[in-house]
Every structure is written in structure tokens, then in C-alpha cells.
Amino acid sequence: MMTIQIDIFSGFFGAGKTTLIKKLIDEKVYSKKVMIIENEFGDIPIDGEFLKKFNIEIKEIKAGCICCSTANDFNDTLIEIIDAKETERIIIEPSGVGKLSEIVKIVKKVEAENDARLNMVISAVDVTMYEEFSNLFSEFYEDQVIHASTVVLSRTQSVNDEELQVVVSKIRELNEKAQIITTPWDDLNGIELVELSEADVKQETLKEAFTEITTDEVEYDPERPHDHDHDEFTSWGIETPKVYSLDELTSIFQGLKNEEKYGKVVRSKGKVQVDSDHWIEFDFVPRQFEIRASEPDHTGRITVIGHDLNKENLINIF
Numbered sequence: 001m002m003t004i005q006i007d008i009f010s011g012f013f014g015a016g017k018t019t020l021i022k023k024l025i026d027e028k029v030y031s032k033k034v035m036i037i038e039n040e041f042g043d044i045p046i047d048g049e050f051l052k053k054f055n056i057e058i059k060e061i062k063a064g065c066i067c068c069s070t071a072n073d074f075n076d077t078l079i080e081i082i083d084a085k086e087t088e089r090i091i092i093e094p095s096g097v098g099k100l101s102e103i104v105k106i107v108k109k110v111e112a113e114n115d116a117r118l119n120m121v122i123s124a125v126d127v128t129m130y131e132e133f134s135n136l137f138s139e140f141y142e143d144q145v146i147h148a149s150t151v152v153l154s155r156t157q158s159v160n161d162e163e164l165q166v167v168v169s170k171i172r173e174l175n176e177k178a179q180i181i182t183t184p185w186d187d188l189n190g191i192e193l194v195e196l197s198e199a200d201v202k203q204e205t206l207k208e209a210f211t212e213i214t215t216d217e218v219e220y221d222p223e224r225p226h227d228h229d230h231d232e233f234t235s236w237g238i239e240t241p242k243v244y245s246l247d248e249l250t251s252i253f254q255g256l257k258n259e260e261k262y263g264k265v266v267r268s269k270g271k272v273q274v275d276s277d278h279w280i281e282f283d284f285v286p287r288q289f290e291i292r293a294s295e296p297d298h299t300g301r302i303t304v305i306g307h308d309l310n311k312e313n314l315i316n317i318f
């Protein structure tokens with residue numbers, strides 16, 4: 001039996017970590033049996049249809065954040081999967097506000113005591129929101145950049161070269177060694193991405209073998225749960241039979257930019273009916289609103305994630 005490889009896909013809400021995982025699976029990067037540990041903390045989970053299609057098992061940890069309040073649960077889940085020896089790769093998808101350094105610490109500890117190896121630590125970062133989010137949520141936002149071995153920038157097609165360069169150099173300031181991927185995702189080849197990220201990890205491991213690692217960070221201690229500022233992040237969702245016109249949806253999402261009224265909306269996703277026989281799926285991040293045609297469903301669904309959300313006003317606008 002091979003040593004189980006563990007890959008972490010971190011990223012703030014809307015940065016695209018779920019899309020990235022699905023892309024890699026869809027492009028058959030994972031030929032081995034995969035298990036996904038998903039920390040659904042206000043996030044939107046990978047759809048069941050997709051999991052079924054690729055025969056992927058998923059363990060959801062919903063009760064809290066795997067980097068703090070449910071760290072023990074996360075630790076036990078990892079060990080359970082490793083001990084069961086039914087899978088060869090584990091994908092960890094932390095929530096948008098998970099502190100990557102804490103998650104890496106837990107995985108490193110598990111790695112030291114079990115037949116498993118931390119393989120890739122990837123962070124997805126929305127290039128259009130970097131400036132704003134790193135100012136607003138620096139504690140865990142920058143942590144996700146600092147502790148990644150590969151940073152995959154999303155929505156690079158939406159900025160010009162100069163803007164892209166500014167973000168790349170800011171990321172470089174925080175993390176000297178990470179691979180920074182700037183290719184638009186439609187052109188990004190999953191296999192190449194993984195080869196690059198894994199090669200990087202191998203180099204790192206070699207380096208680590210020859211240099212004593214000194215760190216002033218505290219060791220992960222399961223008895224000492226810490227807290228970090230993600231309690232004010234909430235998600236709000238509705239199921240609705242309502243038929244929206246595209247204009248209506250567009251103006252709703254324009255309206256959601258009003259922070260005083262709705263709170264800081266960082267992400268929204270949903271599937272709704274737009275006329276008697278058409279359905280769409282939409283994806284909203286503050287600088288982008290994407291829609292695509294979809295299959296009819298039994299009811300419409302809308303999820304909004306943000307900081308200090310005003311649920312009453314959200315109900316009214318939808």
C-alpha cells in the first residue's frame with residue numbers, strides 16, 4: 001500500500017477552490033481513489049452529481065472551522081481515513097476563512113505519526129479582490145498566501161498586465177518561494193499545474209532535510225483551541241420558486257454592493273428560474289457576476305456569504 005498523499009486546497013470565499021478541485025478531477029489528474037474532506041462553513045459544497053460521476057467520497061465537517069473549533073474532529077477524520085486504507089489521496093478543502101497555517105500544522109502532525117504525506121498546499125486567490133480582501137481580512141487572508149506552496153490566481157483574464165503584476169509582487173513579498181500561477185483557468189492545464197506544485201513540494205522536502213527548521217510558531221496543541229476572527233462570517237440561504245428576469249438579478253446584485261444595508265457580501269451562488277422553461281446558475285463575487293444556462297430543478301436556491309450580513313434586508317431584496 002502506498003503512502004497516502006494529502007493535498008490542501010485553500011482559498012477565500014469565491015476565489016474558486018471548489019472550481020479548481022473539480023477542474024483537476026475532471027481533467028483526470030487524480031487517477032487514484034480520492035477522498036475529499038470538506039469544511040463547509042457557510043461555503044457552497046461540491047455538488048452531489050459531480051461526486052457521483054467521478055465516484056468520489058466526501059466527508060463533510062460542518063460543525064465549525066477545522067482550523068480551530070473542530071480541529072480535533074478534523075484530526076480524527078484524517079486518521080480514520082488513513083487507517084481505513086481505502087483511498088490513496090486525500091483532498092482537504094478548508095472553508096474560506098480557515099487559517100491555512102493551523103491546518104498545515106495539524107496535517108504535519110498527522111503526517112509524522114501515520115503513513116501519509118502532505119503533498120501540495122495550494123491557495124486560490126482572486127486577483128480582482130486581492131487588494132480589498134487582504135486589507136479587510138488580513139489575518140487569515142494573508143495566512144493563506146504565506147503558507148501555500150502554490151498560489152493559483154483566479155480571474156486573471158479580468159485584469160491588465162500591470163494590475164496582475166502588482167498583485168503578483170505583493171504575494172511575492174509575503175511568500176518568497178511559492179509558485180504563482182497566473183494563467184487564466186480556461187487555459188490552465190491541470191496536469192501541468194499539479195506537476196509544478198508537486199515538484200515544488202519535493203524541492204521543499206529536500207531543503208527541509210538539510211536545514212534545521214526554526215520557527216517561533218506554537219506547535220499545534222489539540223487541548224488549546226484558539227479563536228480567530230471568522231465568527232462574523234455568516235451564510236444566508238433561501239429556497240425560492242420565484243422566477244427572476246435577468247435584469248432583475250443584475251440589479252439585485254448591483255444593490256448588494258450597498259454594505260450599509262446588506263453587510264459585506266463576499267460571495268453568492270445560486271440556481272433560479274428565469275422564465276417558463278429556462279433556468280440559470282449564477283456566481284457572484286464583488287467585481288464579477290457570472291451566469292450560465294442550467295437544468296431545471298425542483299426549486300430555486302440562493303446562498304449569500306458575507307461579513308455582518310443583514311438577513312432581513314437580504315430577504316427583502318430577493
Ligand SMILES: [Zn+2]
Binds near residue numbers: 066067068069098
Ligand atoms: Zn478556524
